[in-house]
Amino acid sequence: MASPWRAVVRRPVGVLGLLIVSAVVVIAVIGPQVWADAASTVHTDSLNQGVSAGHWFGTDSLGRDIFARVMVATRLSLALAVVATVVGVALGVVVGSGRVLLGPVAGRAVDVFINVTNAFPSLLMVLFFAAIFGVNTTGAVLALALATAPVFARLTWTLTASVESLGYVDAAKVIGVSRPRILVRHVLPNVAEALILNATLCAGTAMLAFGGLSFLGIGIQPPQYDYGRLLNDGFSQFYVNPMAVLGPAAAVILAGLGFNFLGEAAAHSVSGRAAATSTRNPKNEAAGEQRLRPGSPKVLCVEHLEVTFGAGENSFSPVRGVSLEIEAGDSVGVVGESGSGKSLTALGIAELIEAPGRATAARLEFDGNELRSVGEAEKNRLLGTALAVVFQNPMTSFNPIRRIGHQLTDGVQRHLGMSRQEAHDRAVSRLTEVGLPEPEAQAERYPFEFSGGMQQRAMIAMGLMGSPRLIIADEPTTALDVTTQSRVLKLLKRLCERDNAALLLISHDIAVIKRTTRRVLVMYAGRVIEDLPAAELETKALHPYTAALLSAVPDLETDRSLPLTVIPGRAPDPSEVGPGCPFAPRCDYATDKCRASEPELVPAGELHRVACFYPDLAADRVRPTTQESLV
Known part of the structure; x- marks a missing residue:
């Protein structure tokens, strides 16, 4: 070049x-x-002369x-x-x-x-x-x-x-x-x-x-x-x-x-051109992959995860006591409105919350390793190769001044000790797996030369450079057209099934979650308020908020002469969450008990948990009247 x-x-x-x-x-x-x-030569006969052919600016006092x-x-x-x-x-x-x-x-x-x-x-x-x-x-x-x-x-x-x-x-x-x-x-x-x-x-x-x-x-x-x-x-x-x-x-x-x-x-x-450099980890690839071998059928175990900002009376927690488990090959969706704490939950799991924020958990175990007790180097190696994070906006997830191939190879060169050529070969292989045409040429291109769908596929390829046990996809289809969105979601499912990797899919679109995952966590005001199989989402959802989200998704049978269904009010600001149920101000079935105390997430059937004092009442009354009561 x-x-x-x-x-x-x-x-x-x-x-x-x-x-x-x-x-x-x-x-x-x-x-x-x-x-x-x-x-420097002093001429006493030419003191303070003006401009002349011999002295273009004249002479000084000497x-x-x-x-x-x-x-x-x-x-x-x-x-x-x-x-x-x-x-x-x-x-x-x-x-x-x-x-x-x-x-x-x-x-x-x-x-x-x-x-x-x-x-x-x-x-x-x-x-x-x-x-x-x-x-x-x-x-x-x-x-x-x-x-x-x-x-x-x-x-x-x-x-x-x-x-x-x-x-x-x-x-x-x-x-x-x-x-x-x-x-x-x-x-x-x-x-x-x-x-x-x-x-x-x-x-x-x-x-x-x-x-x-x-x-x-x-x-x-x-x-x-x-x-x-x-x-x-x-x-x-x-x-x-x-x-x-x-x-x-x-x-x-x-x-x-x-x-x-x-x-x-x-x-x-x-500014737009930075030389691509690479460093080689002295440890060999085999040793690196051996250290990251699967350690537990449960890829991720999180208990009482909290993310807090501020201190003392000015502190607030956008994520409050989230607990979840994901087994190998499982797919879990996290759904909720903007501000419900979905992305912060993912960042907390990936250890990406920085001061002044704080992420704490009673248990944070990934692939059989308690992240709070392993050394910093081991944690970086574990998260860098066994955890893949697909960020929300691929246009800001890639460094714009480095070639795609160089960005894909950083992690494996650092943690698996691959040579530059070995890492490049793996990057081309991963770009091929995610369906990018001419992968050799794509590896030499800059992010701005990719379309949005191609950037998202390249992000997934980056996550696959190691041996991912868990893929966290945070709004991976944002700003993509429907066709590209479908392809990206199918790609994620196929890759997880092939490698027996777990998938944690975060989205505000409950329809996407329903079609893509096997289990659904519904979040509201920083907490999981319902946890149920995706197959039972439309028929057995018990929380009024879950039913409201479902009713807000139009389908082919939606009466186009009526206004679209909306949930009245707004989600509370994390600093405004009071002692009662956060959804109470927007719920038609809230009582004084709901406003006084917050319900715990308790079992409501096999593989089903809900945080509601009156789940049966809400379920019986919400489903027949959703269209009318929530408009």
Whole structure:
């Protein structure tokens, strides 16, 4: 593939910027050799002369040629600006990446520090640090670098926060990628455009800032000189020879514009291309797969899972006491309205809840391993190869600047010790299994070259790269057309049946759950309120909320002259859940008992549990009158 930098010369602004910056660099390199004598030789017979053919910018108070001095000063001005920019940007990026590197808790302290430092004007900070480090070249560089760092820290913080929450970063966490590696491979490349643009802008601004410091007498000190020192020296003769000031000023402006133009062009060309790299785990594949052998017929056992945010009186729990078991080859659907806690339940199981959130459980056992007691490395290996998570939106679940094949191979190279070629062969095999045409070519493409259905299939292929015992599919058919949705769901079922893997399917569409899974968990306000076989969903559902969800699904017999069935009211906010049954305000059959206490999930028949005080009454009354009572 051609270097992305070649795209810079295809833009007029890039050509102009490249020409100016190249000229500045050339002058900086050859300036001291070509113009050194004219810049330093004193001519007492040519003091303070104006513009002439022999002296384009005139001469200074010692008869030295000002044009030559500007050419010579280019090297020091450019070098100091670049050094200050590099140091400032590096410090800013490291500090601004604090949340990714340290986690949300320590990251909040970094955020406070960034806010405090950004509250002071940059000029004030430059003067403050210049006073600390001294009035000299080193002090000026450090002062400008430290004054620049907070700006880049805030920019980096904002940009990384928008990327860190995306699905492909969560996927990297699932397979156990370290925080520094997540930052370098998945986060920073995706915010490179803004950082490159601002860094090049900063280089031009730094030259102007150094000029300002030297002009004020707190930057470069004699006998050294840069553009600012030349401006200071020429100011005294401005009314006699304006070019003594305008010459150095023009040099600063042209150099700054060159960097700005080049930065704008480079920002559009560089950020979308990150080199694909891979690391090899020294452990061999056979050893890795042996450690992940199935340990129990029950793939997943969860007891009293809670997800909590906040602390003390301000805490609330969007997931409250969820318990479930899934055996090998089983398929369980989780259904409920938006905000019922479905996705957070899945994230809690996959150990993806980060501070300030907390996921706790009396028991969280996966494939015979209690996740709370195994070591961090073993847990990452277990979750990274035996657990497959298909996220809700495939467009944000893939890193847009890395090829599909490289993203599929990360987990098995890290945890199973495969070589790059072995991992690539497996990726092509998995892409073939999920029905993508020309899998070799698809592995070399970027996510944006895939349609939504192809991206979802590639996500499933990623989950199959290891030896998955459980596939968690969180709204896997969102934004897909009906035909593609059907194909994706059939693919998931077929793969689970072939590999005897368990499936946990999360959806707000009860019709999808009914057709795809063997067991259904109905969630409301963070709790499971009914658990029953999917085959009995339409005939034996006992909870009024389950019946209401069923009635809200239109079919071919729905009277089109009537408005669609809806459930009155709204689901409660997690912070608003009171002591009674959360569904009571929307239920036609609620009593004072329902409003005073919350029913427990209790057996209501073979393989059937329900959390309702009056399940029989609700079942008898809801089914015949669903269309009327819930409109």
